[in-house]
Amino acid sequence: MQAIQQRITLAIGNTLGIAACLITGIGLVIFHQQLVSFFLGAASHFIPHCLLAYLTFRHVGAQHSKQIIRLFYLGEMSKFILIIAFMLLCHTLFAINITVLVSGLLSSIGSCAITPLFMDEQ
Numbered sequence: 001m002q003a004i005q006q007r008i009t010l011a012i013g014n015t016l017g018i019a020a021c022l023i024t025g026i027g028l029v030i031f032h033q034q035l036v037s038f039f040l041g042a043a044s045h046f047i048p049h050c051l052l053a054y055l056t057f058r059h060v061g062a063q064h065s066k067q068i069i070r071l072f073y074l075g076e077m078s079k080f081i082l083i084i085a086f087m088l089l090c091h092t093l094f095a096i097n098i099t100v101l102v103s104g105l106l107s108s109i110g111s112c113a114i115t116p117l118f119m120d121e122q
Contacts, residue, residue, distance in 0.1 A: 012050060018111040018118075019046065023104075037096035041104025044086030048079040049112055 019042055023035070052075035056068060083105070090101060 012053070015046070015049075015112050015115045018115065019108055022107050022111065033095070034097055034100045036094070037090075037098075037100035038104035038107075040090040040094065040096060041087075041101040041106075042108040043104075044083055044090060044101075045105050045108040045112075047086070048082035049108075051082070052076060052079045 023039060023042065052072075055071045055075040055078070058071075087101065087105070090096060091098060
Protein backbone atom coordinates (compact mmCIF):
# COMPACT_ATOMS: atom_id res chain seq x y z
CA MET A 1 0.00 0.00 0.00
CA GLN A 2 2.82 2.38 0.90
CA ALA A 3 4.65 1.69 -2.36
CA ILE A 4 1.55 2.42 -4.43
CA GLN A 5 0.96 5.68 -2.60
CA GLN A 6 4.57 6.66 -3.27
CA ARG A 7 4.16 5.84 -6.99
CA ILE A 8 0.96 7.91 -7.17
CA THR A 9 2.69 10.80 -5.41
CA LEU A 10 5.66 10.51 -7.78
CA ALA A 11 3.40 10.43 -10.84
CA ILE A 12 1.42 13.46 -9.69
CA GLY A 13 4.65 15.28 -8.84
CA ASN A 14 6.15 14.54 -12.25
CA THR A 15 2.96 15.63 -13.98
CA LEU A 16 2.90 18.85 -11.98
CA GLY A 17 6.54 19.51 -12.82
CA ILE A 18 6.04 19.02 -16.53
CA ALA A 19 2.86 21.09 -16.52
CA ALA A 20 4.59 23.86 -14.55
CA CYS A 21 7.43 23.99 -17.08
CA LEU A 22 4.95 24.19 -19.94
CA ILE A 23 2.88 26.90 -18.25
CA THR A 24 5.95 28.94 -17.32
CA GLY A 25 7.45 28.67 -20.79
CA ILE A 26 4.27 29.64 -22.53
CA GLY A 27 3.54 32.31 -19.90
CA LEU A 28 6.81 34.06 -20.73
CA VAL A 29 5.80 34.24 -24.37
CA ILE A 30 2.13 35.20 -24.13
CA PHE A 31 0.15 37.73 -22.10
CA HIS A 32 -1.42 37.44 -18.66
CA GLN A 33 -4.98 36.74 -19.84
CA GLN A 34 -3.76 33.91 -22.02
CA LEU A 35 -1.75 32.52 -19.11
CA VAL A 36 -4.88 32.45 -16.93
CA SER A 37 -6.82 30.77 -19.76
CA PHE A 38 -4.03 28.21 -20.21
CA PHE A 39 -3.87 27.50 -16.47
CA LEU A 40 -7.65 27.05 -16.22
CA GLY A 41 -7.57 24.64 -19.16
CA ALA A 42 -4.78 22.62 -17.58
CA ALA A 43 -6.52 22.62 -14.19
CA SER A 44 -9.79 21.49 -15.76
CA HIS A 45 -8.02 18.25 -16.74
CA PHE A 46 -5.60 17.85 -13.85
CA ILE A 47 -8.16 18.02 -11.02
CA PRO A 48 -10.41 15.26 -12.47
CA HIS A 49 -7.27 13.25 -13.31
CA CYS A 50 -6.21 13.32 -9.65
CA LEU A 51 -9.71 12.23 -8.64
CA LEU A 52 -9.47 9.28 -11.04
CA ALA A 53 -6.09 8.28 -9.61
CA TYR A 54 -7.42 8.45 -6.07
CA LEU A 55 -10.55 6.43 -6.83
CA THR A 56 -8.72 3.77 -8.79
CA PHE A 57 -5.58 3.20 -6.73
CA ARG A 58 -6.84 3.42 -3.17
CA HIS A 59 -7.56 -0.34 -3.15
CA VAL A 60 -4.81 -2.92 -3.68
CA GLY A 61 -4.85 -6.66 -4.12
CA ALA A 62 -6.54 -9.43 -6.02
CA GLN A 63 -9.45 -9.57 -3.60
CA HIS A 64 -10.35 -5.98 -4.62
CA SER A 65 -10.04 -6.52 -8.39
CA LYS A 66 -13.76 -6.18 -9.15
CA GLN A 67 -13.99 -3.09 -7.00
CA ILE A 68 -10.92 -1.58 -8.69
CA ILE A 69 -12.41 -2.16 -12.14
CA ARG A 70 -15.75 -0.69 -11.08
CA LEU A 71 -14.04 2.35 -9.57
CA PHE A 72 -11.89 2.77 -12.68
CA TYR A 73 -14.96 2.99 -14.91
CA LEU A 74 -16.69 5.26 -12.41
CA GLY A 75 -13.57 7.44 -12.24
CA GLU A 76 -13.26 7.68 -16.02
CA MET A 77 -16.91 8.63 -16.37
CA SER A 78 -16.57 11.19 -13.57
CA LYS A 79 -13.38 12.53 -15.13
CA PHE A 80 -15.09 13.04 -18.49
CA ILE A 81 -18.11 14.77 -16.93
CA LEU A 82 -15.94 16.96 -14.68
CA ILE A 83 -13.71 18.05 -17.57
CA ILE A 84 -16.76 19.16 -19.54
CA ALA A 85 -18.22 20.90 -16.46
CA PHE A 86 -14.95 22.70 -15.69
CA MET A 87 -14.54 23.81 -19.30
CA LEU A 88 -18.10 25.18 -19.42
CA LEU A 89 -17.67 26.82 -16.02
CA CYS A 90 -14.40 28.47 -17.03
CA HIS A 91 -15.89 29.65 -20.30
CA THR A 92 -18.95 31.19 -18.65
CA LEU A 93 -17.37 32.70 -15.51
CA PHE A 94 -14.13 34.11 -16.90
CA ALA A 95 -13.34 36.27 -19.90
CA ILE A 96 -10.92 33.82 -21.48
CA ASN A 97 -9.63 32.80 -24.85
CA ILE A 98 -11.18 29.43 -25.70
CA THR A 99 -8.29 28.45 -27.99
CA VAL A 100 -5.75 28.93 -25.20
CA LEU A 101 -8.08 27.15 -22.75
CA VAL A 102 -8.20 24.09 -25.02
CA SER A 103 -4.42 24.23 -25.56
CA GLY A 104 -3.95 24.18 -21.77
CA LEU A 105 -6.26 21.17 -21.57
CA LEU A 106 -4.35 19.37 -24.33
CA SER A 107 -0.96 20.13 -22.77
CA SER A 108 -2.16 18.73 -19.44
CA ILE A 109 -3.38 15.58 -21.18
CA GLY A 110 -0.02 15.34 -22.98
CA SER A 111 1.99 15.80 -19.80
CA CYS A 112 -0.02 13.04 -18.09
CA ALA A 113 0.60 10.79 -21.09
CA ILE A 114 4.38 11.24 -21.11
CA THR A 115 4.88 11.13 -17.31
CA PRO A 116 5.35 7.30 -17.25
CA LEU A 117 8.33 7.69 -19.60
CA PHE A 118 10.21 9.56 -16.87
CA MET A 119 9.41 7.18 -14.02
CA ASP A 120 11.96 4.61 -12.86
CA GLU A 121 11.08 0.94 -12.74
CA GLN A 122 11.44 -0.30 -9.17
